[in-house]
Amino acid sequence: MLYEYTIPASIRALTQLNACLDKAAGFADTKKVEFPVLLNSRLIADQLPMVRQIQIACDTAKLGAARLTGKEAPSHEDKESTLAEAKARIDSTIAYLNTFKPEDFKGAEERKVTTPRWEGKWLTGLEYAQHHVLPNLYFHVTTAYAILRANGVDIGKKDYLGAMPYKN
């Protein structure tokens, strides 16, 4: 069940972030703004710029899946400086998430999860997914969205949510 809790939601969130970047690219073209200007935009000076929001969103999803399943995540260098590089970072993360299967998450709820920053402290897998992975993922995706929105990019909540799998 922790697979269902994290993987489809992470893939959807990053796919929609990519769609927002595509709209932002159209906006930048129209306004004759170099795309790195948007990548380096912030809501306020003491906040991380959009490119860091993208990188952290990707790493939250990637490390979340790896730590919940006891695997080693591939590393990324955080040196994206163009639209193509930012999109490639997201695509690479989505491809990694797609390698996971529900059975990889067997026992994940009770797994002791820790990170180098936590100095030996730990959370159960369920707590980590619930109180760390998803809130952080959505926080950074929404903050990237907010930075684009504040710049006037024509995106709305549907671009963030994506199409719902409605049934009739």
Added chain:
Amino acid sequence: MLYEYTIPASIRALTQLNACLDKAAGFADTKKVEFPVLLNSRLIADQLPMVRQIQIACDTAKLGAARLTGKEAPSHEDKESTLAEAKARIDSTIAYLNTFKPEDFKGAEERKVTTPRWEGKWLTGLEYAQHHVLPNLYFHVTTAYAILRANGVDIGKKDYLGAMPYKN
């Protein structure tokens, strides 16, 4: 398990939103800004103001719990215009969420969920929680946070996440 998926996360997110409003109240006092100015702030003109972000975050959590369990949610009038009213709206929503027990969610994953807006279409409870409730909840909480942040309120991601239940 859908209880674990939605209720503790919703309570935590709204509790932290309330904590952010407390910091915003201190900021407003110091800057001699009337609190409703913050409630009516937006990142850009064609976006909903902070008070609507708070109301929608509350309703997303409230209606999510009600629809997943087949209950009727209490209604709120969306007329908050002061700090005390905004905080009371959040507190009332948290109190409602606290009435739910894991057994209320029996069968919730397969339950057909619909809303008046969906014109007869539906999602399974799992899809609704995964692709609608949590992404919307975190979207509106983070957007409220972003509006405060852009105004210079001294909040950071820890105020949004809250204390992790670390174990040694």
